[in-house]
Amino acid sequence: MAWQWFHRLGSPRWFYEKSNRWLTWLIPLTLVLLATGFIWGLAFAPIDAKQGNSYRIIFIHMPAAVVALAGYYVMAIAGGIGLIWRMKLPLMMMKSAAPVGAVLTALTLITGSLWGHPTWGTFWEWDARNIFMLILLFLYLGIVLLGSVYPSRDAADKACALLALVGTVNVPIIYKSVDWWYSLHQPASIKFTGESSIYSSMLYPLLISVLGYYCLFSLALILYTRHEILVREARTKWVKDLLPLHSKGGRSASL
């Protein structure tokens, strides 16, 4: 069966056992990348010719924004797979990605506002980029809340997955907002094609920070998903065997 590997990916037990091993190298990798990116960027990278030291917030702000956008796709695609194949694990991942993305989006908005005051001359402006980023925060928070209002978990998952899928249109709009409209936010400094307009001694720590944020997102997603697995699969035998002290039924099952 060609689809067998795919269905195995949907098994919460398989994920729980595998992710245990992933965590042993993902945690140190995340710490090393973030520490390197932050210390290099905040302490050792040269100052900017025009902005001076205030530009350094880019090392915290821009990777958070990038991963908040990428994380939205992770959440929406997980939701879509959950809807189509009715698999448990992707729906758990979708639910787990929402709070992580919300925190990253909030971090982006807060650091952007702190940078905006000295640079633009205002904490907040109703700029296209700012508005759509705020909508992204509301989408993430909406999915977190929507997941908790339904009495039935199945209905909650379906509603969240639909909202996540409909919201995907916001991601390219955020990405292109600075090119499509007259906006206060500067265009992208790092381009997929062509030369980046950020000097290499600033670019390298920035790229390391981006990688660090991706690892941090994966780490948080795995930890949240593991928690969700234990909550949702609490009645299965393997969870009871795993946590015999936490469930009454578990003790009798292991006898």
Next chain:
Amino acid sequence: MHPVRKQRLFIVLAIVALSSLAIGLLVYALSENINLFYPPAKFSANEVPRDVRVRAGGCVEPGSVVRESDSLQVSFWLVDGSGRLKVSYDGILPDLFAEGEAAVVNGAWEHDDVFYADQVLAKHDENYMPPEVAEAMNNGEKHQATCEEAKYGS
């Protein structure tokens, strides 16, 4: 693939495509309102309403900033590829405001063709470089070039 799953796949894809289309059209229709500011070309073409609060954005023309000696009053020209706009402002300019840099001003365009701003915001460009590099690249000329290629609304 199981036919039921295939059907659900198409439904999911249709939801994404149709909602994207709907929201895309909505955003496209609201495009004018999403623009943060009018470029100087629109002022030169007389397409901007007078005496109402609007924002203008463009490049501060090098050599055009005139400061009063006894007050905070300042005036400058905003330019882009095909238009010029005279701006008058009474207040403290943001640190990054400079000739040859982009700026966004908030205020009203009066009948005397002067834009009376009550807020000036500095628009930073996407270039980041250390001071030594900026000097080596001959900053003055580069700013001039930034101004010349300042075309908003691509």
